[in-house]
Structure formats: structure tokens, C-alpha cells
Amino acid sequence: MEALRTGDHSGLDSVAEVLRRALAASPAHHPDRAxxxxxxxxxxxxRFDRTGRPSTRGPT
Incomplete structure (x- = not known):
């Protein structure tokens, strides 16, 4: 993850959003859902460790 390498944490929200979309696109019993x-x-x-900001939404 680039944020860990560079110290620039602006992309962490984007990463979380992409991963949420991937989760939303996975059927409930898909083997890759876990x-x-x-x-x-x-x-x-x-993101929390670096910014102190907790997630405001749960997984989809």
C-alpha cells in the first residue's frame, strides 16, 4: 500500500471504498467473500492506525 511507503494517507479512503465495492459485488456465499x-x-x-478515524459504516 503506497500510504505505508510514502506516508501520504489521502488514498486510504479510496482503498476502503474500492474494497467495499468488491465486497458488495461478491455474492454472500462466494468463496472469495472472506x-x-x-x-x-x-x-x-x-487507516485508523494512521489517522485515528474509525469507519463510519459497516461492511456491505
Whole structure:
């Protein structure tokens, strides 16, 4: 993730949004859904660690 390398955290919201869209596009029982949830959770944790801003919405 570039934000970790450069220290520029402006893209973290975009990353979280893309991952939310991927999750929304995955059917409930799709085998990759767990991976989407894991990646979204990781991105939100990184954003919180770097900015102190919690997620204002849950996963879709």
C-alpha cells in the first residue's frame, strides 16, 4: 500500500471504498467473500492506525 511507503494517507479512503465495492459485488456465499472482508478490515485498521478515524459504516 503506497500510504505505508510514502506516508501520504489521502488514498486510504479510496482503498476502503474500492474494497467495499468488491465486497458488495461478491455474492454472500462466494468463496472469495472472506478474503474481501479480511482485506477491507485490514485497510480500515491501517487507516485508523494512521489517522485515528474509525469507519463510519459497516461492511456491505
Amino acid at each position: 478474503m474481501c472482508l479480511t482485506n477491507l478490515g485490514g485497510a480500515l485498521r491501517i
